[in-house]
Amino acid sequence: MTTDLQRTDEVSLILAAEECPPDQFDAIHKFSQHDKRIIRKLIAHGPVLLQGGRGSGKSALLIAASREMAPHNSPSDVIGLYVSLRYVPLLQATGSDYEKLFCQWVGQRIQRALANTPHDFPDSHDVRQLKNGLSELSMEADKRVVLLFDDAAHIGRETSLGSFFDIFRTLSSEAISCKAAIYPGVTEFGTRFDVYNDASVVDVVRSPEQAGFSELFYDIMQSRYPVLTDKKITGFDLRKLAQFLGTTVLGNMRGFIFACNDLVEHTESNQTIGYTALGESLLRLAADYYWPLLEEVKPKLGRYVPAVEVAQDIAEVIFSSCAPTSAQSISIHRTLVARYAKPFEILEYAGFIARREASRSLRSGGRGPRFAVNLCNLLERIPGSRLTARLFDEWLSRSSQPVELHERGDHFSAIDVPQPLEGGDLEILHKPVETLRKSKAYPYGLTELKIALLNDAGIRTIGDLDAASDETLRKIDGVGNVFLDRFRSVVAQAIWM
Amino acid sequence: MSNLSELVCGNVKGSGNLARSLRHFAQTLTLLERHLRRGVPKRRPLERLVCPFLVRGIIEVACTSLIGRRDPFRILTLAEIQSQGHDLSSGRVAAAIQWTGDVLAGARVRNLWDSTKNAGDMTRALLGDYQDHIFWQPAFLRLSDHLASSGGTLTYGDWTRRLLNTDPQGLVPQLRGIASETYSAASKGVHHEFVLSMAAYYDDATLEKLTEDALWLVATMAVVANFDESIAFALTPSRSMKCYEELQR
Numbered sequence: 001m002t003t004d005l006q007r008t009d010e011v012s013l014i015l016a017a018e019e020c021p022p023d024q025f026d027a028i029h030k031f032s033q034h035d036k037r038i039i040r041k042l043i044a045h046g047p048v049l050l051q052g053g054r055g056s057g058k059s060a061l062l063i064a065a066s067r068e069m070a071p072h073n074s075p076s077d078v079i080g081l082y083v084s085l086r087y088v089p090l091l092q093a094t095g096s097d098y099e100k101l102f103c104q105w106v107g108q109r110i111q112r113a114l115a116n117t118p119h120d121f122p123d124s125h126d127v128r129q130l131k132n133g134l135s136e137l138s139m140e141a142d143k144r145v146v147l148l149f150d151d152a153a154h155i156g157r158e159t160s161l162g163s164f165f166d167i168f169r170t171l172s173s174e175a176i177s178c179k180a181a182i183y184p185g186v187t188e189f190g191t192r193f194d195v196y197n198d199a200s201v202v203d204v205v206r207s208p209e210q211a212g213f214s215e216l217f218y219d220i221m222q223s224r225y226p227v228l229t230d231k232k233i234t235g236f237d238l239r240k241l242a243q244f245l246g247t248t249v250l251g252n253m254r255g256f257i258f259a260c261n262d263l264v265e266h267t268e269s270n271q272t273i274g275y276t277a278l279g280e281s282l283l284r285l286a287a288d289y290y291w292p293l294l295e296e297v298k299p300k301l302g303r304y305v306p307a308v309e310v311a312q313d314i315a316e317v318i319f320s321s322c323a324p325t326s327a328q329s330i331s332i333h334r335t336l337v338a339r340y341a342k343p344f345e346i347l348e349y350a351g352f353i354a355r356r357e358a359s360r361s362l363r364s365g366g367r368g369p370r371f372a373v374n375l376c377n378l379l380e381r382i383p384g385s386r387l388t389a390r391l392f393d394e395w396l397s398r399s400s401q402p403v404e405l406h407e408r409g410d411h412f413s414a415i416d417v418p419q420p421l422e423g424g425d426l427e428i429l430h431k432p433v434e435t436l437r438k439s440k441a442y443p444y445g446l447t448e449l450k451i452a453l454l455n456d457a458g459i460r461t462i463g464d465l466d467a468a469s470d471e472t473l474r475k476i477d478g479v480g481n482v483f484l485d486r487f488r489s490v491v492a493q494a495i496w497m
Numbered sequence: 498m499s500n501l502s503e504l505v506c507g508n509v510k511g512s513g514n515l516a517r518s519l520r521h522f523a524q525t526l527t528l529l530e531r532h533l534r535r536g537v538p539k540r541r542p543l544e545r546l547v548c549p550f551l552v553r554g555i556i557e558v559a560c561t562s563l564i565g566r567r568d569p570f571r572i573l574t575l576a577e578i579q580s581q582g583h584d585l586s587s588g589r590v591a592a593a594i595q596w597t598g599d600v601l602a603g604a605r606v607r608n609l610w611d612s613t614k615n616a617g618d619m620t621r622a623l624l625g626d627y628q629d630h631i632f633w634q635p636a637f638l639r640l641s642d643h644l645a646s647s648g649g650t651l652t653y654g655d656w657t658r659r660l661l662n663t664d665p666q667g668l669v670p671q672l673r674g675i676a677s678e679t680y681s682a683a684s685k686g687v688h689h690e691f692v693l694s695m696a697a698y699y700d701d702a703t704l705e706k707l708t709e710d711a712l713w714l715v716a717t718m719a720v721v722a723n724f725d726e727s728i729a730f731a732l733t734p735s736r737s738m739k740c741y742e743e744l745q746r
Contacts, residue, residue: 040705040706197673211654356658359665361645
């Protein structure tokens with residue numbers, strides 16, 4: 001049991017695939033048949049955009065694909081290079097500056113990936129040099145090359161996405177396939193890139209309607225939380241618990257890990273988990289994870305900061321409308337969704353809602369998308385906020401009818417359409433390092449001592465910490481490789497996730 | 498007849514030229530699909546060569562069938578030409594179905610309903626802008642309504658979920674994109690355009706993607722087409738969805 005608890009503690013802190021030590025990757029990442037098909041599409045020839053919300057598992061899929069190709073799997077006929085674009089200067093650059101920075105960054109990442117192989121890779125300063133280098137690598141190795149770009153799209157950035165997709169298109173050839181992870185709301189592809197002709201869009205979304213949904217979450221629960229067993233549960237079994245939690249968080253991997261962590265943290269060794277404990281856990285997730293997410297996302301939004309408050313108001317409308325009938329989904333007239341496009345995008349990004357149908361006929365006339373809503377925030381708004389056996393079964397069987405919000409209703413009448421700011425900068429870069437204090441939002445966060453040491457070293461903002469070199473940070477008292485990694489991962493979460 | 502053949506060629510009845518052609522297409526499609534779906538854990542060199550032919554064949558036969566059901570004039574005139582007793586083996590039939598023109602149109606049409614346009618200027622391509630507007634979008638909405646009326650507790654395959662989450666205006670652009678990419682990728686194998694080893698271009702993952710994309714494309718076009726009120730030999734909505742779901746297993 002002690003071993004199980006230790007193992008649970010170690011792996012529960014791994015919230016992002018990029019942070020996972022390579023030797024533990026296979027042990028804690030589980031993939032459904034649907035996921036495996038996506039991985040094979042990432043290995044196959046042809047450009048692909050991998051679309052999914054925050055924490056949906058895009059990075060895990062990209063990394064898993066790269067691990068099936070050379071150099072990680074040397075007998076493969078394909079070279080797979082995973083390249084994270086988490087590089088702040090790229091967020092701020094446009095046009096030719098973006099191209100130069102991008103090519104230098106990607107070239108260096110490829111050099112690192114090929115370090116223990118017979119292949120050299122030249123320095124690159126423009127797309128032509130980068131493409132030539134990749135083509136020569138392909139000829140020399142007699143293998144196709146797949147580039148897997150992670151974090152290409154940032155929710156607060158739109159200007160440089162056009163430049164990225166230009167490069168994506170230019171690099172693609174018979175021998176080079178580009179794949180990139182994007183968010184569902186990414187719509188700015190630039191003038192040269194046609195999303196339907198220049199790439200296939202593959203959706204990562206997981207929903208209970210999908211075959212294999214409950215098996216996937218059950219597998220993850222078993223592999224990452226051996227402390228959770230049927231003996232720890234009353235009223236239902238472990239398989240149903242996994243399926244219910246997966247449904248609750250709309251199939252979002254990161255949300256599921258948070259939900260499991262919360263259950264484990266709040267269950268004493270002599271206690272069991274029943275409807276009451278599960279309901280309390282859902283309410284804590286709503287209060288400590290989902291609502292704070294909107295605050296966490298806000299400083300990353302650049303010119304779209306005003307959309308966050310509107311998103312919060314819309315979330316209130318959605319959950320209050322679903323609560324009377326405990327409905328798990330809501331159809332909203334398309335005019336409303338188009339009018340408040342960015343707030344809806346933010347709500348999808350943060351896991352409050354997930355689009356399940358693009359165009360459903362409304363009983364009151366017209367059409368609109370149907371969204372599934374996360375059940376933590378829904379339980380908060382249901383009278384009494386208690387999870388009963390009846391509600392548990394109802395949500396698990398998805399038997400509730402969707403509620404509808406029509407254009408002519410007054411639900412949105414008091415909500416102004418947000419206007420983007422003129423030239424809004426990413427506020428997160430100017431926030432003090434104290435923002436990164438260890439908390440629910442930042443489980444990898446910094447201690448008071450480390451914050452004080454950073455301030456003493458003249459590193460006062462998140463932007464300063466991101467720009468500081470490894471050498472500078474290592475000079476700080478008590479900072480070795482472990483803390484260097486901690487600094488890098490918490491900054492990455494603050495800026496990128 | 499396989500589920501794919503039934504979905505693509507419809508509930509064929511009668512003995513006219515269109516019915517005869519569709520029965521022939523259904524048989525061909527069944528053979529091609531059976532060969533393509535054979536479980537091959539690791540493809541041998543010959544199978545790498547053959548797979549692109551099968552993929553291209555399935556797309557061509559399915560598109561021709563749907564063109565025939567949607568716009569029988571093209572198939573019926575071809576059937577008449579072939580029945581004239583000419584030796585057609587050595588030359589191209591000028592009226593034959595063309596990928597560009599009959600399946601994909603040329604440039605996008607800016608003003609579809611310009612009253613000064615004559616009929617000859619309106620592309621009748623299966624995935625052209627006119628068919629998108631008058632045929633695909635209404636049929637797609639009927640399909641969505643049929644699924645919505647079936648209740649929310651059902652479990653659907655990945656293709657159906659993907660279809661439900663597609664904007665009506667985005668369906669045809671998506672079909673065009675996959676059709677273009679898959680047909681072009683398969684054609685490169687047919688014409689032997691590659692200069693690196695075959696294994697590098699047609700590795701197992703790429704052939705699997707080509708196969709899945711081709712089957713998704715033709716099955717998705719066909720299931721939506723069966724919800725068009727004016728198409729020949731339409732399956733019932735429930736039969737169409739059953740065939741489509743079976744294909745995803």
